[in-house]
Amino acid sequence: MSSVASTGQTTVRVGIVGGGLMGREVAAALGRWFVLEKFPVRFELTAVCDVQEPARDWFRRVPTVRHFIVDYHELIHLDDIDVIYVAVPHNLHEEIYIQVLAAGKDLFAEKPFGIDLAAARKIRDAAILHKRFVRCSSEFPFLPGALRAFAAARSGKLGKILEIRSGFWHSSDLDPSKPANWKRQNKTCGEIGVMGDLGMHAAHLPLRLGWKPKRVYAQLQKIYTQRPDGKGGTASCDTWDNAMLHTDVAIDGREIPMRLETKRLAPGETNTWFFEVLGTEGGVRFSTKEPKTLWTFHREKEQWWQRTDLGSQVAFPTITGAIFEAGFADCFLQMWAGFAMERAGQLGDRFGCVTPDEAVASHEIFAAALASHAAKKAVDL
């Protein structure tokens, strides 16, 4: 049960299953919760579960954590946990997410929300069955530039939409000596490969805008099929590395081209998330490549792209002044603030996290992309 802290905030106790890369990011975000101004809820990390001891031990530096657990079944039944964040390999999503929900806890899920479409539907249905609050992670839309791009896309002031591009690029896999991990293998990452890793990030804003593709033509690439296994040998890598999804979306009764791009091998790109909408009267472009820059297109007698330097204009105010710029840690905290506010019924008209239906919709796109690539033709959704 939640309690009320001396600050007047309701305290919500959080447990983490999977204390790897993202589990630690969440610990960091919750650890600076106090920077949120006039916030009604206080999220506090109290428990961690990981099968690996070094991963669990890392959390000993977090003063509020009092449970260090090996078996997740134990964590999900703790009385002093209200919300569970699960960040484990994709083959474990379905089992652990559904067990969390059956145990009566709310769930902050990681993408891709199940290893495939069937798993995503089962998780969504379990959330409905057990009446739990469930959202899925996708942090970049919480950046000030992304929020502005979203608002512009939704404004109806861009004229007739010409085209949309949304994507997420990485480059570290260009190095063939980078060791393989579970994200490079179908059995743990899923047949959808890079789309499972990066696709939710590309699909979140389009789906929130109601731009679900009517059809998909996918170009999928496997580039390095073997990598060092990190133990002196080699490991086979059978996942798709790069995915270009050419789609059609219906907007105002017309079909508009929308490209969703997810790439592990995009030369020179480090965590580059971007969203661009072009219309006859206006346009908007934001990329984490230029994290404080918003590009907007205007057309009068002349045409021009205008560059605006953004500050830390976030949806959930923090102590950070608007004259400073926002980064990854900030959008991660903002995403959690969005989760907390929506769970508390106080989100209002602010941007919220990926819903279970949106997660299922993203899987429908990725499943169609697999079918399209196999048949070398466009596939209707």
Ligand SMILES: NC(=O)c1ccc[n+]([C@@H]2O[C@H](COP(=O)([O-])OP(=O)(O)OC[C@H]3O[C@@H](n4cnc5c(N)ncnc54)[C@H](O)[C@@H]3O)[C@@H](O)[C@H]2O)c1
């Ligand atoms: N939102 C984002 O930006 C983002 C970024 C990277 C990864 N992710 C997602 O987060 C999830 C985890 O990815 P990661 O990069 O943190 O992986 P990771 O490999 O760094 O961490 C996964 C952790 O899960 C633990 N684990 C495995 N089986 C377990 C079990 N049965 N019980 C408890 N712990 C178990 C592992 O020991 C490991 O510490 C994935 O779904 C991934 O797609 C999201």
